[in-house]
Amino acid sequence: xxxxxxxxxxxxARIIRRGGLIAFPxxxxxxxxxxxxxxxxxxxxxxxxxxxxxxxxxxHVSDRDMAERYGVFHGRSYSLMEKFWPGPLxxxxxxxxxxxxxxxxxxxxxxxxxxxxxxxxxxxxASRCGIAAPSANPFGYVSxxxxxxxxxxxxxxxxxxxxxxxxxxxxxxxxxxxTGDTPCILRPGGISIEELESVLGHxxxxxxxxxIPQAPGQLDxxxxxxxxxxxxxxxxxxxxxNEKVGLLCxxxxxxxxxxQAVEILSSSGSxxxxxxxxxxxxRRLDRMNLDRIIARPVPQEGLGVAIMDRLRRCSVRGISxx
Ligand code: TXA
Ligand code: MG
Numbered sequence: 001x002x003x004x005x006x007x008x009x010x011x012x013a014r015i016i017r018r019g020g021l022i023a024f025p026x027x028x029x030x031x032x033x034x035x036x037x038x039x040x041x042x043x044x045x046x047x048x049x050x051x052x053x054x055x056x057x058x059x060h061v062s063d064r065d066m067a068e069r070y071g072v073f074h075g076r077s078y079s080l081m082e083k084f085w086p087g088p089l090x091x092x093x094x095x096x097x098x099x100x101x102x103x104x105x106x107x108x109x110x111x112x113x114x115x116x117x118x119x120x121x122x123x124x125x126a127s128r129c130g131i132a133a134p135s136a137n138p139f140g141y142v143s144x145x146x147x148x149x150x151x152x153x154x155x156x157x158x159x160x161x162x163x164x165x166x167x168x169x170x171x172x173x174x175x176x177x178x179t180g181d182t183p184c185i186l187r188p189g190g191i192s193i194e195e196l197e198s199v200l201g202h203x204x205x206x207x208x209x210x211x212i213p214q215a216p217g218q219l220d221x222x223x224x225x226x227x228x229x230x231x232x233x234x235x236x237x238x239x240x241x242n243e244k245v246g247l248l249c250x251x252x253x254x255x256x257x258x259x260q261a262v263e264i265l266s267s268s269g270s271x272x273x274x275x276x277x278x279x280x281x282x283r284r285l286d287r288m289n290l291d292r293i294i295a296r297p298v299p300q301e302g303l304g305v306a307i308m309d310r311l312r313r314c315s316v317r318g319i320s321x322x
Contacts, residue, residue: 003119003164013126015159021045023136023150024123025164026115028088028172028190029143029279030150031060031133032158033123036070039100042132046102048157051139056105057132058090058173059112062124070099070130071112077178079199086116088169088190092177103132109179119164135172142223142286142314145170145279170276171306176203188306190275221316223279225286229293229314237294246285248311249296250274261288265298275303278310 001008003025012022016033019041023032032048034041036059046053061067064081071093073081080091095110104110112130115121124131135143136150136158144150147163155161174189176196184204185193196203227246230237239245239258246261247253251269256262263281265274285293295311298304 001160001162003162006122008162009119009122009126012123012160012162013128016041016123016127016129016131019044020159021048021157022123023144023147023154023158023161024120024131024133025147025162025167026060026117026120027086027167028115028169029145029167030136030147031058031115031120031131032136032150032154033060033131033133035127036103036130036132037098037100039102042100042102045132045134048154049134049137049139051134053102054105055134055139056107056111057103057134058175059099059103059110059130059132060115060120060124061112061130062114062121064114066124066130067112067114070096071110072096074178076183076200080176080178080196081114083199084191084195086114086121088116088171088173089113089196090173090175090189092175092179092186094179109177111175113173117164117167119162123162140222140224142225142279142282143172145276149279149283166276166280168276170278170280171303171310174306180204188309190303190306192302193305194302220313222313223310224314224316225282225293227286227288227290227293228317229282229295229311231311231315232294232296239294244289244291246288246290246293247296248281248285248293250298253296259294260290261285271298271301271303271307274298275307278307282314 090111090113092111145167169190172189174191175187182204244260247259248263265277
């Protein structure tokens, strides 16, 4: 369905209100949405994604009033909303009663954001409820940044897919929790640490790759290709004879002879452009029957932090179930 067609939005909203699942575009990645307040519908999301019930969802809202229906906001959260919403910032705050516990995986907190894609906003408004949505991919795999990525992996399992073109940001939202004394980044993403610090002064960053205390270690391998991926410079660069290897790099590599395929994320070296291209490039490499992908590190500044986070999670080996 064409996400710019108001009839498609109306039809999708009817499906959401009746408890169905709609994949929809946001500025970050495509989401798989259900009515936040319908626990049965939300259960469908976990089934379709094969997502463990301990992994809570983000509630997508269209305005602050709706945000306040679901979460408790204080002083500093208003400055963040003012500056970054609509946009790729998810705030974790204390939850309110209308949020069923399946959405928050039993936590007393809820993750909320206003997405900056007109189709997402129109869908939420027409549905007249918050839309609980994870990324629209099987659990653990690379997130979809185009409608056809969703079609390839979830068609037949959802009740509709809205096509709003490629996602402008291409990386998931930054998740910031405001439940402790100091705001803490649980997942780097589309809003950089520098941007957050311009409003908050200082933010903590949750160290290590596991970010759900209830599920230690379980989410280490994530955003992952089926093809093993190594980050260059970690002693894994040597290519064996006959090994088919693909290279993922920010801009022009020095030499490409030893590689079967090369993906350049941004010829001008722009981290913003690289972020927007990252997941499509990983999917292309993953389809080439390579033995391995080698990713060159990108600078750890701006969106580079989130890019490196995704590459690191993709490079974790050997955790079953993901
Ligand atoms: O950009 C995005 O954030 C995309 C689009 C669709 O909005 N969504 C997305 O959702 O990436 P998902 O489910 O793939 O990742 C959401 C993550 C969960 O894995 C969970 O770790 C975290 O948000 N989360 C949700 N609720 C939380 C809570 N109450 N406390 C801590 N983390 C939470
Ligand atoms: Mg996801």
